Amino acid sequence: MSKENESFLSSIESNKGIIYKVANSYCKDADDRADLVQEIILQLWKAFPSFQPDYKLSTWMYRIALNVAISAYRKASNRCQIYQPLSETAIYLAEDKSLANDNRDLLQSLIRELKEVDKALILLYLDGYLYSEIGEILGISESNVATKLSRIKQQLKQKITSY
Amino acid sequence: MQDIQLQEIWKSYDRKLEEQLVFNRKNASDITKMKVKSELTSMRPIKIFTVLLGILWIIFLDVLVINLLPIGNLFFLISAGFISLVNKIAVGIYLYQLILIYVVNINRPVMSTQKKIAGLTTSTLWVTRILMLQLPFWTTFFLNSSWIGSANPFFWGIQALITLAFAAVSIWLFINIRYENRDKPWFKFLFGSYEWTPIMKAQEMLVQIKDYEKLEPIITN
Missing domain, CATH: 1.10.1740.10 (RNA polymerase sigma factor, region 2, helix turn helix motif)
Structure with missing residues (x-):
């Protein structure tokens, strides 16, 4: 090798x-x-x-x-x-x-329901990347990351709470 | 629910993965010996074949038009000339797609790369629209100008109806073959097949990218 x-x-x-x-x-x-x-x-x-x-x-x-x-x-x-x-x-x-755990499964399935780009954004956020790093990976500005992320998080939180 | 709770759930998922995720070195090593056949490279052979076929067809039409120019009738020359022109545009778009396939680099930022790939896929829709414009000329290429005075008016009436119908259909299709009409029954009937699914999904991706671009332009480097 x-x-x-x-x-x-x-x-x-x-x-x-x-x-x-x-x-x-x-x-x-x-x-x-x-x-x-x-x-x-x-x-x-x-x-x-x-x-x-x-x-x-x-x-x-x-x-x-x-x-x-x-x-x-x-x-x-x-x-x-x-x-x-x-x-x-x-x-x-x-x-x-499965990694059976209600919240984990729920979060996974909610992430899968997101649009492709939104999914990428939340994955990077949850993995602890900085906005500047997320922007670099995706090719969008930090302010764009912040705006979109805030909407996606809101969406996820609402769905988790409603379950 | 707070952000921190969302991250906590994710961290617990991370911890579980840490414990249970297995890396099979041999299988990974086998993958590195495989011939690279990605989505993009898989698009290449069919596009090269289409371009070659298109070029041969255009050459055939052009040779016919050039050779028949001194003796050919006007109907044939105009019809064949237009069909050739439409096909030249289609081949041009296919060539552009082939060039794009070679320049797409997945090392680049996600948004700009996806914009290129999705644009590449959806340009097939454009080719289809443009090719529709040749439809009415397939109903006129065999006509002869010498028939104008001699042929039965009934024949000309039927001929005019057919040509006008084809013209109307081709213009209508040119205008209406658009992503926005994807849910219409006629669109599903024409393009509902399996091959069109990636094109529709690519268009969805462009809509998502546009949504991000509304806030600020995407970065290409």
Whole structure:
């Protein structure tokens, strides 16, 4: 295995949560999710040589993962025809059971209901990114992030409270 | 509910993922050996094939028009010329799409990248609209100017009706094949098939991006 390959796999391992969270937010179906994880890793690998070390790895990963997830959702139902399916996925939950918790499940399902760009915005916010970092990943201004985020949070909070 | 509570729920999800998420190094390594076949690259072969087919068709029409220019009748020259022009525009748009496929970079910010990809997908709708404009000329290319004085007026009446009907339908389709009409029964009948779904979804994405652009322009770098 080449040094570049080793370095890439280590980067993926240390940021596997990002890939899983993005895939899980954009795909409810387990098979679609596995395909999306595969496509994200593939595109990250393809883009890896152009990664600038002075750039934050997680930010770079989020940018690519979101771009892949948002582009892929348009083809959701025939995704398997595009990719060469592997027998098992690279990132998965150890126990094949949901992370059962009412609030967590509810938040997950509410996030899945959001529009694609709004979903990206709230994912980044919940993952603790600063407005400036969210703006950098999405390509919008900080004030745009703040305005939109405030509306999305309001929307989520109202729905959670009403349940 | 406070923001902090929202973040707390997310943090608990994070903690659970931390405990249960598994990384299969071998599978990930296998993925890096796969041939890259993304949504964009999968669009490439069909577009190249369409462009090549379009170019051959245009060459055929143009050769026909040029060679028949001295002897051909006016109806044929105008009809074939217009059909060729419409197809040239369509091929031009397809070529533009192909160029875009090569320049789209998923390393770039999400909004600008998605705007490019969605624009690329929805331009297919434009090609369809433009191609509709050639419809009436398919009803006139075989006519002969020498028939004007000699043919039965009934024939000309029927011919005029057919051509006008095709012209009306083509103009109507050119104007109405738009995302805004996606829920109309005729639109669903014509474009309800599986192949059109990504185009409609791409248009939805452009609407979402426009919603963000209302506040401030998106950043491309």
